[in-house]
Amino acid sequence: MKKAAILVSLVLTVSTLLWVTAWSQEDIVVLDASAFENSQRPPSVFVHEEHNEKAEIEDCNACHHVYDDEGKLVEDESSEDQLCSDCHGLDAEGRQPGLMKAFHVNCKGCHLEQKKGPIMCGECHQRG
Ligand code: HEC
Ligand code: HEC
Ligand code: HEC
Ligand code: HEC
Structure with a gap:
């Protein structure tokens, strides 16, 4: 018993x-910007599941990446259980960009490359 x-x-x-x-x-609809001390912009909209489906991104590590000690991308590993801010501090460290740049390069970089998705400040940092 x-x-x-x-x-x-x-x-x-x-x-x-x-x-x-x-x-x-x-539940992720808007990103958590609490790692930034004094936020200047409203946090960015990012409807995690819907975004990745519409954008047809299959690899989680397109964003949740893992690098080895030599700075080489580890293809079949993902850091989805970690926040970007767990590794990226506010300031850059070597080749690792600071947190704001990490987001901008990842998000805007792909939108520019694919000519799809927002690149204007207010399209991501929406008020209200
Ligand atoms: C593709 C989406 C996207 C675009 C376009 C974008 N950002 Fe961001 N930005 C983010 C994300 C994601 C973060 C991380 C935290 C958050 O959501 O605020 C961020 C963080 C920031 C931060 C640090 C946090 C804060 O609020 O102080 C600033 C400042 C910022 N962005 C300014 C800008 C400015 C200025 C522009 C236009 C030149 C811009 N961003 C365009 C997605 C974007
Ligand atoms: C286009 C970029 C992108 C892709 C692709 C992506 N994610 Fe995410 N994911 C994010 C961002 C950004 C966050 C918020 C991280 C932060 O706040 O630091 C997040 C958060 C998460 C979280 C919550 C983490 C936490 O502790 O709060 C989980 C779980 C997650 N993602 C799983 C996945 C899985 C599984 C996949 C693949 C099926 C995936 N993600 C693909 C960008 C992405
Ligand atoms: C497990 C630690 C870790 C996590 C979590 C992590 N990163 Fe990184 N990231 C790194 C390291 C280390 C580098 C530097 C790689 C090198 O040596 O070139 C890097 C580099 C980058 C770069 C520049 C190179 C590139 O891939 O374009 C961007 C942009 C970036 N990260 C964005 C993000 C975003 C956005 C998240 C969250 C979705 C994130 N990172 C989560 C460790 C991490
Ligand atoms: C690997 C490529 C890629 C990455 C990385 C990426 N996006 Fe996108 N994003 C897209 C594509 C493609 C679209 C257009 C989807 C469509 O509507 O066809 C898009 C559309 C969007 C839209 C418009 C609304 C929507 O959900 O369709 C927003 C907002 C957005 N992205 C925010 C972000 C943010 C914030 C990040 C970083 C955390 C990010 N994206 C990272 C490819 C990407």
Whole structure:
């Protein structure tokens, strides 16, 4: 009996965790700009799932990248469980751009390259 009760509570805990993770992932609509000390712009809109579907991006590490010690991109690994700010500080470190530049190069870089997606400040940093 006791074993069964433990098993049931374990299953419940795990499924709650899975549900919360799935929910928070789908929930990104606007990016979290709390890593910036004094934000000058409203945080950027970015509807994670919808954006990546519409833009037809298949590799998570097109954004959630991992580099090895020599600065080479590790093709089959992803840092999706980390925030950009976990690695990118506000200031650049060697070849690693500071946080604002990291976002701008990643986001605008691809939009410019593909000639699709916003490149004007107010299209990403929308008020309200
Ligand atoms: C493709 C989308 C995009 C465009 C276009 C863009 N940004 Fe950003 N910007 C971001 C993202 C994403 C961040 C990271 C945090 C956030 O959402 O504010 C950011 C961060 C910033 C920050 C640091 C955080 C803050 O609010 O102080 C500033 C300043 C900024 N952008 C200014 C600009 C200016 C000025 C322009 C136009 C020249 C611009 N951005 C265009 C996406 C964009
Ligand atoms: C176009 C860029 C892009 C692509 C492609 C992308 N993501 Fe993201 N993802 C982001 C950004 C930006 C954030 C917010 C990170 C931050 O706030 O520092 C994020 C956040 C997340 C988070 C939440 C992280 C946290 O701890 O809050 C998860 C989970 C995630 N992405 C999973 C994925 C998976 C899985 C894929 C592939 C199927 C994927 N992402 C593809 C840009 C992208
Ligand atoms: C696990 C740590 C880590 C995480 C998480 C991370 N980066 Fe990076 N990033 C790096 C390192 C290291 C470099 C420098 C690579 C080199 O040596 O050239 C880099 C380089 C970059 C560059 C310049 C080179 C390039 O790929 O264009 C951009 C832009 C960038 N990161 C954006 C982002 C964004 C946006 C996120 C979040 C979605 C992010 N990074 C998450 C470690 C990370
Ligand atoms: C690898 C390429 C790529 C990257 C990286 C990328 N985008 Fe996009 N983005 C696109 C494409 C392609 C579109 C146009 C999709 C369409 O409507 O056909 C787009 C469209 C958008 C739009 C318009 C609304 C929408 O959801 O379609 C916004 C806002 C946007 N991107 C914000 C961002 C932000 C913020 C980042 C960085 C965190 C980012 N994008 C990174 C390719 C990219």
